[in-house]
Amino acid sequence: MKLPLSFYLRPTQKVAKDLLGKTLVRIFEGQRLSGIITEVEAYLGLDDKACHSYLGRRTARTEVMFAAGGRSYIYFIYGMYNCFNVVTEKEGRPEAVLIRALEPVEGIPTMQHLRGKESLKDLTTGPGKLAQALALTKTLNNVPLDSEELFIEDAGVRISSQNIVRRPRIGVGYAEEHAELPLRFYIGGSQFISKL
DNA sequence: ACACAGATACTCT
DNA sequence: GAGTATCTGTGTC
Numbered sequence: 001m002k003l004p005l006s007f008y009l010r011p012t013q014k015v016a017k018d019l020l021g022k023t024l025v026r027i028f029e030g031q032r033l034s035g036i037i038t039e040v041e042a043y044l045g046l047d048d049k050a051c052h053s054y055l056g057r058r059t060a061r062t063e064v065m066f067a068a069g070g071r072s073y074i075y076f077i078y079g080m081y082n083c084f085n086v087v088t089e090k091e092g093r094p095e096a097v098l099i100r101a102l103e104p105v106e107g108i109p110t111m112q113h114l115r116g117k118e119s120l121k122d123l124t125t126g127p128g129k130l131a132q133a134l135a136l137t138k139t140l141n142n143v144p145l146d147s148e149e150l151f152i153e154d155a156g157v158r159i160s161s162q163n164i165v166r167r168p169r170i171g172v173g174y175a176e177e178h179a180e181l182p183l184r185f186y187i188g189g190s191q192f193i194s195k196l
Numbered sequence: 197a198c199a200c201a202g203a204t205a206c207t208c209t
Numbered sequence: 210g211a212g213t214a215t216c217t218g219t220g221t222c
Contacts, residue, residue, distance in 0.1 A: 041214070050214070061207065078215050079204030085214090098214060128215045171214055 003152045005144065008069030012088040012095040015069070016042040016185050017164055019086070021157035024102060026134040027149045033110055033134050035102030035124050036157060039186035039193050041169045043085070045095040050175035053094035064142045065094035072150060074131070074141040081128030084136045086145060086152070100170070100184070101125045103192040104133070126194040163188045170195060 003022065008015055017040075025034045043051040045065070052075070053062045064073045065087055073085040073096050085096040102124040104111055111123050111133040124130040131137070136150075145151050166182040173179050186193050 043214075052214080057208090059208070075214085076206055077213060079206065079213090081215050083214060100214090126215070169214070174213085 001154055002146060003154055005068075005070035005146055008086060008088050008145065009090055010069070010088065012042045012044055012097060013183070015086070015088045016040045016097045016183075017161070019097060019099070019152070020164060020185060020187050021159040023105065023153040023155045023157075024099065024134070025106075025151055025153055026136065028107070028110065028135045031107050031110060033107035034153075035104045035106075035130070035134075036155075036192075037099060037101075037152075038103050038190045039099075039101035039184070041098040041100055041185070042183040043096050043098060044183070045089075045093055048175070048181075049178040050169060050172035050181075051095070056094070058094075062094065065096055067091060067142075070145050072136075072140055072143050072145060074136055074138060076138065077128070082131040082137055083127040084131050084134075098127060099130065100127050101186070101190075101192050101194045102130050102133075103190065121191065125192050159187055 068091040069088040071087045167184045169184045
């Protein structure tokens, strides 16, 4: 079943861990494209130098993060890729979870076409890759995650906390003393991780 | 198995 | 104008 919006109105690190094993679903041209979430990163708002909303930076781009949890935050990066996040916490607390990798489940041929790649392992193992595979673009920024075209389901997969690996986040070297915080979470042993 | 450069355009200073 | 929560192809060991 679809996760209720209340799922997202909780501390960001809890939401991040609880997202592992859930199924991200995108309805694209009437077809279900989906995958099990295997890797995420938490971005902790005002006090987090790696976060776009650090110190309350409020711009056209970051505006979504200030809304109540349960919306999509999709931003464009490196002139080529999109990254998909879920906004967490209550209104006014600009925090989010970046979805970094999926295990592809439904609509694999369509994902292969959207990516221009065959290999299952190259389909959704990275934030830019999975956004491309699920056709997550600017038009899906700031939509509620109980909408028709984009939502997250609980398919009953349970990940024990013993099987969750915590590591520093990827690509946030600019964040100085916050760069090494262990805010990246992934399913131990999964083949569908962006990097080990 | 790494390591590095180039692509490419939006966002904010 | 500078920097970017990335990916890919190419080169070298």
